[in-house]
Amino acid sequence: MNDRRHALQRAYEFDGTQSERELRKHGAFVYISTNEELSSFCDRISKEHVVAVDTEFLREKTYFPKLCLIQVGTANEVAAVDPILVEDLSPLVAILSDARTTKVFHACTQDLEVILEGMGCACSPVFDTQVGAAFLGMRQQASYGALVEQYEGVHLAKTEALTDWSMRPLDPEQLSYAEDDVRYLPAIYERMITDLVEKDRLSWVMPEMDAVSDPDKVRRDPRDAYLKLKRSSSLTRRQLSVAREVCAWREESAARRDLPRKWVVPDEVVVEICKRTPVSVDRLHRIRGTEQLSERDAAQVVHAVERGMAVPPEKFPKVEHHSRPSAEVEGILDLMYAMTRVVSEKSGIAAQLIATREDLADFVSDREGSRLSTGWRHDLVGAKLERLLAGEIGLTVKEGHIEVL
Secondary structure, three states: OOOHHHHHHHHHOOOOOHHHHHHOOOOOOOEEEEEEHHHHHHHHOOOOOEEEEEEEEEEEOOOEEEEEEEEEEEEOEEEEOOOOOOOHHHHHHHOOOOOOOEEEEEOOHHHHHHHHHHHHOOOOOEEHHHHHHHHHHOOOOOHHHHHHHHOOOOOOOOOOOOOOOOOOOOHHHHHHHHHHHOOHHHHHHHHHHHHHOOOOOHHHHHHHHHOOOHHHHOOOOOHHHHHHHHHHHHHHHHHHHHHHHHHHHHHHHHHHHOHHHHOOOOOHHHHHHEEEEOHHHHHOOOEEEEEEEOHHHHHHHHHHHHHHHHHHHHHHHOOOOOOOOOOHHHHHHHHHHHHHHHHHHHOOHHHHHOOHHHHHHHHOOOOOOHHHHHHHHHOOOOOHHHHHHOOOOEEEEEEOOOEOO
């Protein structure tokens, strides 16, 4: 309790006579470790329209992330909820799933996955300040510290970035770090919304937020695990069919044992298996890196290879990567990217958010299917690219800057 009170008194002067209940009235930081404390906190914030959220977790030695701390903040109060000690998280689940409350994160992808896995909760609606920043003149992956410094004029120390959040008790320095991760988010969110409305970009941002928080994208389908396989660009479509089966087996095996997938079979070994397509356990074990597989696991990998090889060509996975474009197409893409940079500089929207080089290649090869042909991206840059490719407009250098002719 002494550590806890020490952490609480950071927010204002504490004379040693106030109770924890009194401290909460002042909008202080609260460490929540019991069901009763969580229920009381959630009652207090249940009418809030905006709630900031962050998580601390570990997953270096497991398949499933271990949720260690959930920080929740409003404009008036910040709490660190300890899911290791709190047995009933349902009051917080109700807050996070309430459609009337916007949940504000920074770089939300992993947090949403951890909350879904650890609490069975799909957060919605969501606002990601990292995405918002990319629409307001900052780079696409602006750090939380950079946003706090720009919007609040506060420099955050990241001294606890590598801390072990599963160890108990948490010390005041850890709690201070955790508090800072959400304390400034409500104010940043309000200012971002104002700026986005002024720039008439809020309607552009919200579909991006909906996409990033889509539960179907947050959940992991074992059959899609091959899409994240490193070095898969060297595989043929038939080999990708094998990769789909082997990666699905690896994903299910890793989940069943709660081990990192790379501990089951590393990516580079999976790629080699897909290239060699071993038809027996003996031939599989000739591939370096498979010696740790048990006979049972090895047999299952071979069966996965056989399933992948048996898939008819028309059902092979589509090749997700682009073949290397010709020198002529490379030149066109360079010109298109220059146009995108011009638009980025004039609009203040991060170039990578507007269009990646792969987006530009898609626009050249399949214009109707390109995301640059619809929505805000078409309004902002797609229409200009159409005219550029038609020879109706061009680019020139004027006073050291590229401009549209």
